[in-house]
Amino acid sequence: MPRWFWLGVGIGLLFVAAAGAVKIALDARAESLPVYMTVPDWPLTDQEGNTFWLGQTRGKVVVLGMVYTHCPDICPMITARMMEIQQQVAAEGLSDEVFFVTITFDPERDTPEVLRHYAQVRKVDFRNWVFLTGDPSTIRHLTDVLGIYTERVYVINGTPRSGTPAASEAQTTYFINHTDRIFLVDRQGRVRALLPGSRTDLNEAMEKIRRLLRERPAS
Template identity: 35%
Template sequence: MKLPRLARLACLSIMVAASLPLAACQQTAPPPWQLSDISGHMPDLSFQLTDDQGKTVTANDYRGKVTLLYFGYTHCPDVCPLTLAHLHAVMQRLGKLADGVRILFVSVDPARDTAAVLHGYVTAFDSHAVGLTGSPSDIEALSKRYRAAFTREPGQASEGYEVSHSSGIYIFDAHGKARLLATPADSQDKLVHDLRLMLSPGGDAP
């Protein structure tokens, strides 16, 4: 027995309407991050180094803070000062939220970058920055942990050498989980957007 045309249209409408919630469930929301999402691809933040006050610190000392890990050195002629100036501008735009952030500047030149030298250098850029140094083996182990690289370039004088190094900015949430990777080429807008998300209530949920 065939249904009248109006009845068939009504049945079809009901079937289409019933399928909409299922279709909506199957669609996944795009990731909120504007920077590269490295969740699950990098290990948790872990280290034991000396800070720019001469104190031995570990990653646990920065739990509760969103941390930005960067490998550089104080004699760097260009990328390091530009990156720290870039991050300082980001901290200013975050306002009070910046109190929940620490910039960890790990020296790849421990022979020259003493705690005192690091302190004067990083604090000249931003009050949320902490200089970290350690033995060459400790620095090398930490850089390998996050697939960063650095190489000492020979100079004419023993004190005049430069160090080629990776320029990635590794961003960890307040639990020490690796979440994002930025580069000095990423805009302030992207960094501010993602850090605000991470600093918001529930923003650091895995």
């Protein structure tokens, strides 16, 4: 074969290799999930009464939900969706790499004991799941960081009413209107996916969790 033929073959192979590298880079970019915010490394209290820093989850992919135990509808469904994800994570042998966090936005009523009972009734596996409460101001700041909307609605004489009750109504029952959401957090503590809480699809959640697990940790 003439020399120019082999030169052309070499150039063609270089183009093929370059195109392959570009495709790999584009595929990786397409697979990457957006970064929404970073979960702060703040101290809270777990269901056993121990201090738990949110930064303790760094290095693992985290499934995070915010609920309150007096919730009559949405919160039990959020917890149920998270339990489905936990069971699938275990079935795929990923329990050492994925951690689950539930935080209350009703710390006045949700003590560690109340949270532990709430989880035990639902037969939650605590091996890679923690339930957290904390100082009300810390919880309030955390909901702000995560973009969680909350509003207390007091039931006074059988009538729902928003706003702060009078001193004589301090013991009035209240419910909390809130955002319905589950967060997926990467190994660096960054929120990378916002799932629709009680309506979260298991397959969608697991697909995103697997993406985050495939990401290489920052050097």
